[in-house]
Amino acid sequence: MTANKIIIIGTGYVGKELARQAIDAGLEVVGTTRNDETIQTLHDLGATVYRWSVDDEQAPWVSHLGPDTAVVYSIPTLFRSYQEVTETDGVGSMPRHIIPIDRVLTLCEERGCDRFIYLSSTSVYGDHGGEWVDETSPLRPASPVGKMRADIESHLMNRNSIGAVTIARLVGIYGPGRTLLDYLQSGRYSLVNGGKKVTNRIHVHDIVRAILAIIDQAPRDPRIYNLTDGHPQTVRDLIEFITSETGIDRPPEESLEEYARRKGPNSLARWKNSIRVRNDRLRQEFDFQPEYPDVFSGYKALLKKH
Template structure:
């Protein structure tokens, strides 16, 4: 039987959209977040909202988990630096996730969805990759996510789905604010190849993974499957809004003031294949490419350009 209850651990931007769609589908909703506005938004959907520290004791969540529950874990790695395990015990960044997984399994939960990232792949210099590609991350966040993925996919007695997510966009999360303020850096002319997924399609994917009929643990790339060069989107947005096209800056100059995480975006590139997402999970994308997804967002911006 498919689950009838959904527990979203770490209901942020993506988690709220998952909750909206799950509410429409009739799920009993339970969520965790410490953000006051997010708490109100979730309560408006009829969700039970909990405050829970992801480093804390998972027993506080047990009353909200049973055999009819699917659990979606949407918490980023809890540490800044990757520290490999030095003993048979799980690494410090893996242990909290496995502790929650075990607690959920003890309650009869058999479906666990982990929202990961394509950062686990590392740099493929613009080549096409699918879920069989080697994982060789060279940034701390990617290394920690890789370790968590590997532990979850090996866990017995529960169906784990790992979603390797590309850059997320949607209402309130676009390049418009930075372009409007003149803070957008077009590094090396924006020739880098990148990938995107609209938050509504990401939510679809998470719910499809939570309710899928197969019981083998799997990883899924979550992308619209239409990679593009960064300058293509920037040009598209500037032409549609009348905003000025930002000047190009070299990676070397950009790195003088940008954070390592921001620099990393411009030094890692791949074309992410989504065949498993669309064919195995059966996700029908509402926004088949970033340009289709941006059009309604740009229309809204042009009607009220002074809104954030």
Template sequence: MDIKSTETEIQQQNNSNLEKIAILGCGYVGTAASSYWYKQGYSVTVTTTRQERVAELENIATKVVVMKGQDSQAVKSLLQDRDTVVLSIAPISNKQVDAEVYRETYIPTAKNLVAALQENKSVKQLIYLSSVSVYGNKNGEWVDEASPVDTESEYNQVLCEAEQLLLNSASEDVQVTILRLGGIYGAQRALIKRFGRLAGKNIDGSGETFTSWIHLDDVIAAMDYLSQRRLGGIYNLVNDFDMTIRELSDEICQLGNLEKIIWDDTKPSYRSLNARISNEKIKAAGYKLIHPQTIS
């Protein structure tokens, strides 16, 4: 028997059993997810819209594709032989964009994914990273995954439409998972740095709206957990903070020995979300938060 040939066959068999993942959109979360799964030995294909990022991403992915989600053929090709697909996109801008740019970013990509899944035989799970902002202003009441979403905000209309398009593509063979995320903090995005930029400044609103956050480590771990178990449906992913934005900013500024933010309650709040987000569903599914209370 040719020992070298046998070893090669075993290695090929082992490799074929590893999860094959595609990440459509490689920003803050997509890059971290690719790095994590690539280190686990998974085959990870990632996408970017910028050629200049290819060299960087080649260090944390098996394959890098320069494409846009609006390209239906590129999306179809991306899904070939993949087990799990993660949709992690956002408008490319350094400032707030209008709702039409949101629509052009999310909806064509969602439609192309749905169409590609209809022809694809390998994908078993699609994970879409959405936002808890879809709940809108609930006057500080508790909400869960069954609560009504906000239909007034044009931005939330787009996010919810994308969610529904993808959920409707679920089948016996393909699980669709919607992760509604709180504000993401973690490496390079420490809360003390984010709030520190506002220390001592005047901000519109009373600061009495509730805020929801989730650590980057938990976003990656939760995706991995749900993917391994092929759990579909909608899940809120937030930590256990139960604070208003004023309470949280005061605590962080105190920890950092910074001036407190000055809230101007004579002006409308700059934040549209005012709800306390329940994370009980994902906990009931067995996921344990890595950073339930950490402020950093």
């Protein structure tokens, strides 16, 4: 069956856009958050909202789970260092970073949910020297967060007891209220290593269209989809585009070594990993066409409103 209700576990930036589009499409939406403003936004949209943290003993939203429900798990990895999660065992032998999502999946199994979608990240691919990657490419995550995501994905794929477990690997998200403009204007942004890094992006509007397509059309078997516009660009080209469109000063440059001294391993890995991410599977299986086919078209629309 196809779900007519979506439960968003962690209604942040993507979750709120998902709530908007799902309600517009006539679906019932339930969301969790710890944030007062988000509670108000979700109420205003007509969603049911629960204040909930992964540390809470009870999950009050559980009564909404059922065979008509798709669950979208949108909580980031909650630890920054890999040592932190592997040295300290949580329950039994399960590493600490897997416990929160495993608890939610268990509740979904108990209530016979229609589908479980995990919003993961293309950081699981690690560095492929600028080559194209698709969902079958080897995973070589370099960052602690990338490794944790890869562990979670593997746990979900192997466990997969509700059948339709889907992993959506997201690239860099942008959209209204989430652009590089504020960074550039604040002077906090630096162009690392000449901006040679390849960046893969997707507009939040298209992420949500892809999630809704997955809920509606993805097969019942475990499946992975890259969520990206499929048109990677160099960071330098993106920054040049924004600065020339807006008149904002070009940012200062910084070497990788200087950047590494200032930032931790997760940030450094983001600048060192070089991949070009394909979205052929999404396009072919769902006839999916991004409304913003590359980051320039997406930014152009955002800058018009700025």
